[in-house]
Amino acid sequence: MVLTIALIAALTASAAAAAPITGDYSDLGYQVYTCFGDSISAGFGLADYVSGEKWRHVDGSYPVMVADALGVKKYNPYSLSAMRTVEMRMFLEDDFYGDKVTNHVMYYFVEDTEHTAQCIEKQRKMFRDGIRNSDLLSLQLGFNDVWFTMLGTAQMLGRGEVYTGVDDAQDEFFGSVDRLGLGKALKDGIDTLQTVIGLPTLLPTIILAGVQAKQQYFENYKTILKEIYALNPDVTIAAIGYYNPVKNLRLGRPQGLLDLDFGQMNDFLKEMQLDHENFYYVPVEETETRFETTLDFDMHPTEKGHVYMAQQMLNTLPKNANPLPPVIPGAPDQPDGTDTVCSAFTDINTMEWYHNAVHYVLQKGIMSGTTTTTFSPDMSVTRGMMAQMIYAMEGRPATAPNASYRDVPSTMYYASAAAFVSANGIMTGYDGNTFGPEDQLTREQLATVLRSYAVYKKKQTTKTQDISSFNDASSVSFWAKDAVAWAVASGLMAGRDGGMLAPLDPIRRCEVAQMVMNFNTVL
Numbered sequence: 001m002v003l004t005i006a007l008i009a010a011l012t013a014s015a016a017a018a019a020p021i022t023g024d025y026s027d028l029g030y031q032v033y034t035c036f037g038d039s040i041s042a043g044f045g046l047a048d049y050v051s052g053e054k055w056r057h058v059d060g061s062y063p064v065m066v067a068d069a070l071g072v073k074k075y076n077p078y079s080l081s082a083m084r085t086v087e088m089r090m091f092l093e094d095d096f097y098g099d100k101v102t103n104h105v106m107y108y109f110v111e112d113t114e115h116t117a118q119c120i121e122k123q124r125k126m127f128r129d130g131i132r133n134s135d136l137l138s139l140q141l142g143f144n145d146v147w148f149t150m151l152g153t154a155q156m157l158g159r160g161e162v163y164t165g166v167d168d169a170q171d172e173f174f175g176s177v178d179r180l181g182l183g184k185a186l187k188d189g190i191d192t193l194q195t196v197i198g199l200p201t202l203l204p205t206i207i208l209a210g211v212q213a214k215q216q217y218f219e220n221y222k223t224i225l226k227e228i229y230a231l232n233p234d235v236t237i238a239a240i241g242y243y244n245p246v247k248n249l250r251l252g253r254p255q256g257l258l259d260l261d262f263g264q265m266n267d268f269l270k271e272m273q274l275d276h277e278n279f280y281y282v283p284v285e286e287t288e289t290r291f292e293t294t295l296d297f298d299m300h301p302t303e304k305g306h307v308y309m310a311q312q313m314l315n316t317l318p319k320n321a322n323p324l325p326p327v328i329p330g331a332p333d334q335p336d337g338t339d340t341v342c343s344a345f346t347d348i349n350t351m352e353w354y355h356n357a358v359h360y361v362l363q364k365g366i367m368s369g370t371t372t373t374t375f376s377p378d379m380s381v382t383r384g385m386m387a388q389m390i391y392a393m394e395g396r397p398a399t400a401p402n403a404s405y406r407d408v409p410s411t412m413y414y415a416s417a418a419a420f421v422s423a424n425g426i427m428t429g430y431d432g433n434t435f436g437p438e439d440q441l442t443r444e445q446l447a448t449v450l451r452s453y454a455v456y457k458k459k460q461t462t463k464t465q466d467i468s469s470f471n472d473a474s475s476v477s478f479w480a481k482d483a484v485a486w487a488v489a490s491g492l493m494a495g496r497d498g499g500m501l502a503p504l505d506p507i508r509r510c511e512v513a514q515m516v517m518n519f520n521t522v523l
Helices: 062-070 085-092 102-110 117-122 124-132 143-158 166-180 182-197 203-231 257-275 303-316 355-363 383-393 415-423 443-456 478-489 509-521
Strands: 032-037 074-079 136-140 236-240 279-282
Touching (some): 062 074, 085 102, 085 117, 085 124, 085 203, 117 124, 143 203, 166 203, 182 203, 203 257, 257 279, 443 509
Parallel strands (some): 032 074, 032 136, 236 279
16 A cells, blocks of 8 residues: 655655754752763764764754753753663663563664663663753653554564564564564564555454553652652653654554554553643644655654644743752752862862763862862872872772882882772883873873773773764773773763864873773763
């Protein structure tokens, strides 16, 4: 049966520019916003979206527009392509390990083998801290729970097979993705869905698959809410609703089957709104999708669709009745917002980008002031200082009283630290039995040190990224290229102004503070 696209005229017309957000929402009082969702909230298909990269601020996505309009101090983009309520439960429950489709979901759509069930378990702390430390959450999950099931069921029935359950139907769909690729698998699934819906003998099976998928979704969503409120009973939740991804197709008889499925899921969220005082349903039925403007079977929102979703969420949110100070790694946690950790230092500006990181390293005892009243954020860091920081992160374990290096006197504060990092392969000395404790550490050298420290800590060290987009990438020393690429890919190191890595420049104390905090909280 040939697909009929109702908005065929849109295919030949140029896409209209998305209208900006209207209204002032900065006085609603939200300060820390965390978004949990799938590829829709991750910004799949937008110009700034990068396949395989997780936890990104994707310009043009509706959560980023919401964060900007609210003027929040911290935004956590915890969305993964193809994530379902199943995977969200895995982040929140220690004894829940997903289903047999979980590894399919993470591998095929995020294209990163680290997004397996085991990796999700390792990232539970990040998700839970995001809930604890936020006064606003948005949940945009469930679309894939039902959509994958319906497409997989159609493909099974189209080959004359027997429907054997939600997991098998989704497994069938991902098998199609493996064989054909995502776009062709979607087209194949939609073509088959269109055919089988029109056959009276197969329609009850499609309905049964949808009912079973929704029942699992309902149960998972309720469990997710229970876990969220256990972590943060005062958090405001914006529950993003659902739109029919193929509302402009004629899918045989009866018309409106998919509207019924996603409409029931919207009704469920409306019921949840009645049961929870700080839970708000966000209707998004009129979201414009790429399927309406292209022929590539992409059901994700267009730029205009993201603006619409952001506007809908902003219009739904109430004024925050329980304003909280931002609680993020290293940030002050006093009720009145006073940072007693940094307040003794006259050169720490609370508005600077490094404030939270400096707070973190001071609070953890990793760094201290250069005097009783100064931190000296722009001062360069020496090798001896860096060795001491790593030694402090390790709890200052007992070691030899001094290193064997002839330029490290036993009376120096970094003597035990130099011995420790050397013995464990984290930092090495020079020829002539010297350590160079007073030598300035460069940015590329710090990347190398942190990678060696990651090996010692048994953290991941395999990520990499093409750094050629940096204007001075060619100046990275050959021996440091892998470490710098790893540090950038892992979110430990960012470029300086002008798209520069500045690999040979001395690393500043404020930069070290940021990279150390990232090492401990992100890696």
